[in-house]
Amino acid sequence: MSRHALSVLVENNPGVxxxxxxxxxxxxxxxxxxxxxPTEDPKVSRxxxxxxxxxxxxxxxxxxxxxxxxxxHIEELDDATAIREKLWVINDNGPRPVGAMANxxx
Amino acid sequence: xxxxxxxxxxxxxxxxxxxxxETLVETLKRVGVEHIFGLPGGCILPLYDALYETPGxxxxxxxxxxxxxxxxxxxxxxxxxxGVCMATSGPGATNxxxxxxxxxxxxxxxxxxxxxxxxxxMGSDAFQEADIRSITMPVTKHSxxxxxxxxxxxxxxxxxxxxxxxxxxxxxxxxxxDALTALVTGDAPLQLALPGYHPRTTAAPxxxxxxxxxxLKAQRxxxxxxxxxxxxxxxxxxxxxxxxxxxPVVTTLMARGAFPDSHPQHMGMPGMHGTVTAVAALxxxxxxxxxxxxxxxxxxxxxxxxxxxAQVIHADIDPAEIGKNRVTAxxxxxxxxxxxxxxxxxxxxxxxxxxTYDYSDFVERCNIMRERYPLGFDEPEDGSLSPQYVIQRxxxxxxxxxxxxxxxxxxxxxASQFIKYEQPNKWINSGGLGTMGxxxxxxxxxxxxxxxxxxxxxxxxxxxQMTNQELATCAVEGIPIKVAIINNAALGMVRQWQTLxxxxxxxxxxxxxxxxPDFVTLAEAYGCVGLRCDNPEDVDATIARAMExxxxxxxxxxxxxxxxxxxxxxxxGTSNDAIQYARDLAPNxxxxx
Numbered sequence: 001m002s003r004h005a006l007s008v009l010v011e012n013n014p015g016v017x018x019x020x021x022x023x024x025x026x027x028x029x030x031x032x033x034x035x036x037x038p039t040e041d042p043k044v045s046r047x048x049x050x051x052x053x054x055x056x057x058x059x060x061x062x063x064x065x066x067x068x069x070x071x072x073h074i075e076e077l078d079d080a081t082a083i084r085e086k087l088w089v090i091n092d093n094g095p096r097p098v099g100a101m102a103n104x105x106x
Numbered sequence: 107x108x109x110x111x112x113x114x115x116x117x118x119x120x121x122x123x124x125x126x127x128e129t130l131v132e133t134l135k136r137v138g139v140e141h142i143f144g145l146p147g148g149c150i151l152p153l154y155d156a157l158y159e160t161p162g163x164x165x166x167x168x169x170x171x172x173x174x175x176x177x178x179x180x181x182x183x184x185x186x187x188x189g190v191c192m193a194t195s196g197p198g199a200t201n202x203x204x205x206x207x208x209x210x211x212x213x214x215x216x217x218x219x220x221x222x223x224x225x226x227x228m229g230s231d232a233f234q235e236a237d238i239r240s241i242t243m244p245v246t247k248h249s250x251x252x253x254x255x256x257x258x259x260x261x262x263x264x265x266x267x268x269x270x271x272x273x274x275x276x277x278x279x280x281x282x283x284d285a286l287t288a289l290v291t292g293d294a295p296l297q298l299a300l301p302g303y304h305p306r307t308t309a310a311p312x313x314x315x316x317x318x319x320x321x322l323k324a325q326r327x328x329x330x331x332x333x334x335x336x337x338x339x340x341x342x343x344x345x346x347x348x349x350x351x352x353x354p355v356v357t358t359l360m361a362r363g364a365f366p367d368s369h370p371q372h373m374g375m376p377g378m379h380g381t382v383t384a385v386a387a388l389x390x391x392x393x394x395x396x397x398x399x400x401x402x403x404x405x406x407x408x409x410x411x412x413x414x415x416a417q418v419i420h421a422d423i424d425p426a427e428i429g430k431n432r433v434t435a436x437x438x439x440x441x442x443x444x445x446x447x448x449x450x451x452x453x454x455x456x457x458x459x460x461x462t463y464d465y466s467d468f469v470e471r472c473n474i475m476r477e478r479y480p481l482g483f484d485e486p487e488d489g490s491l492s493p494q495y496v497i498q499r500x501x502x503x504x505x506x507x508x509x510x511x512x513x514x515x516x517x518x519x520x521a522s523q524f525i526k527y528e529q530p531n532k533w534i535n536s537g538g539l540g541t542m543g544x545x546x547x548x549x550x551x552x553x554x555x556x557x558x559x560x561x562x563x564x565x566x567x568x569x570x571q572m573t574n575q576e577l578a579t580c581a582v583e584g585i586p587i588k589v590a591i592i593n594n595a596a597l598g599m600v601r602q603w604q605t606l607x608x609x610x611x612x613x614x615x616x617x618x619x620x621x622x623p624d625f626v627t628l629a630e631a632y633g634c635v636g637l638r639c640d641n642p643e644d645v646d647a648t649i650a651r652a653m654e655x656x657x658x659x660x661x662x663x664x665x666x667x668x669x670x671x672x673x674x675x676x677x678x679g680t681s682n683d684a685i686q687y688a689r690d691l692a693p694n695x696x697x698x699x
Contacts, residue, residue, distance in 0.1 A: 010302075011301065011302065014251070015239060015240065015243075015251070018240055018243065019243050022243050022244050023244075026244050044301075056429075059429065060426070060429070060430060063425050063426035063428075063430075064426050066425070066426070067424070067425075067426050068302070069247070069248040069268065069300060069302055069303050070248075070302055071302045072301045072302040073302070
């Protein structure tokens with residue numbers, strides 16, 4: 001088991017977050033962190049999902065995610081990419097850059 | 107203003123704007139819908155008003171929305187066309203959940219159209235409000251909520267595209283009442299963009315070549331044929347692939363008829379109640395070539411001991427199926443018909459190039475097993491009617507041209523075992539979800555789709571009582587289905603498990619179906635012909651009598667022996683190696699010979 005960060009582009013439709021989280025719940029995958037934000041295209045949102053799974057489970061969850069009609073693209077972020085993207089993660093301590101979180105994975 | 111060629115007598119005017127409901131009806135016609143199964147209610151009234159006396163669209167008024175959903179499934183399963191069901195908000199919509207989940211498990215293309223409360227009332231717990239879009243998220247291919255009349259046409263058209271393409275499945279479109287009544291203004295799109303939906307239909311050529319490499323090296327390969335081949339219309343390709351390779355074939359519960367039962371390479375159905383030969387062939391194989399199947403637990407038994415020496419070639423249109431339940435050596439993502447065609451071509455080319463293979467020992471062993479362990483049953487010692495005999499005679503007398511639907515349980519397994527299927531789309535049952543009550547409404551849908559075919563619902567006395575209200579629909583709408591109730595006065599499969607695994611403690615599995623209800627008078631109350639048969643000598647004549655009646659539905663109450671059990675059987679959760687041919691009788695797989 002290890003942490004993986006997925007960058008998921010989805011159609012910016014009402015209910016899409018519910019659809020993604022229902023999928024994770026139904027297939028018994030636990031979400032560690034989840035951030036949803038806009039992209040430069042108002043029709044598209046980006047979800048950054050951090051999950052703690054082994055590689056076989058990672059393959060299963062991405063192929064199930066990919067089946068969702070409103071999921072446009074899935075990419076696994078390595079730590080460096082995640083830092084470069086300068087996404088913000090909301091946690092109990094308020095916002096901090098995803099890089100800090102990525103460093104804490106080790 | 108006017109040109110010289112204009113013949114118009116009045117000034118050209120743009121057509122009157124349509125309401126959302128009228129647009130919805132026009133879109134249904136545009137995508138080729140001819141039949142709708144449904145039941146109206148408050149919120150969907152505007153749509154029913156637009157449907158009223160619409161030429162070319164026949165609405166069949168069901169007695170319960172679940173019946174509409176299963177009828178749409180039966181319609182789709184018999185033809186491959188998208189089945190359509192309709193219901194109002196709240197309870198109407200929630201009654202469609204079971205058929206939607208059923209269609210999702212068995213990859214049946216249906217579109218469900220529901221109306222919801224006006225968008226301003228949504229979220230206020232209004233009368234008959236249910237968030238059916240969210241409720242159906244995990245049990246549909248996709249679900250839409252439309253509150254803008256301008257989005258109705260595009261959403262309905264896209265729903266039909268999604269249902270029928272890729273891996274088929276159910277799609278729900280929920281439309282708010284105000285979107286149905288409002289006028290469509292201006293530039294409504296014809297189709298949604300669906301930027302994330304790109305089903306792949308052609309397998310990668312390298313993967314096809316890798317698959318054939320494995321096939322040529324194998325000594326004990328099996329073609330594991332699943333329901334995807336039926337949905338794809340790939341039966342001809344399956345036949346060619348089997349014949350060019352000579353590989354033994356097993357057909358799953360969902361694929362009965364995808365490969366002819368009479369074919370010498372057919373080893374039967376695998377799984378919990380499959381033939382000994384099909385189960386043994388998979389267990390002993392060194393290469394499973396899975397074609398539109400999904401390694402369901404009812405096929406594999408305990409997964410860690412399923413086919414322990416087999417590598418797997420897995421062909422499926424759904425990439426998420428590959429590797430889901432079983433590690434795969436080669437994955438082929440594509441439509442079954444195209445993919446099998448690719449495999450046939452590659453195999454033929456390699457064969458022509460002089461590459462060799464030898465499956466003869468394995469084929470011979472399979473053939474010996476099939477001789478040794480045919481499907482069979484014991485006649486009850488007291489001379490009463492055996493359910494297997496009834497079903498076997500039904501198949502023999504009615505023939506393999508007819509459509510058979512079933513509910514879920516013992517009668518379903520016997521109908522899959524003792525009726526011989528030669529063609530696809532003739533065996534329609536609830537495989538994945540296992541929905542009791544499927545048979546009667548599914549038969550209704552199949553009969554509407556194929557009015558010239560004989561349609562028999564093989565049902566249990568338990569299942570029949572869940573959905574038999576649709577007999578009223580059949581009688582009133584002129585849908586003359588035939589129903590064979592295999593009446594053993596019990597929830598038979600539950601009882602069988604209680605006999606085998608719960609020390610014959612028959613907790614809540616007995617039904618007084620020989621007394622209440624009286625199925626013959628019940629049938630007559632519904633405007634059907636009711637017949638009864640409780641004697642082996644009368645079976646043929648009763649079936650013949652039922653076959654003569656074509657102006658009304660017929661219900662036959664076959665009163666059968668209660669203790670008959672479905673064999674062979676792999677007890678749930680155990681290894682397929684533990685298959686019993688009959689009670690306490692383990693087959694000899696011939697490993698010591």
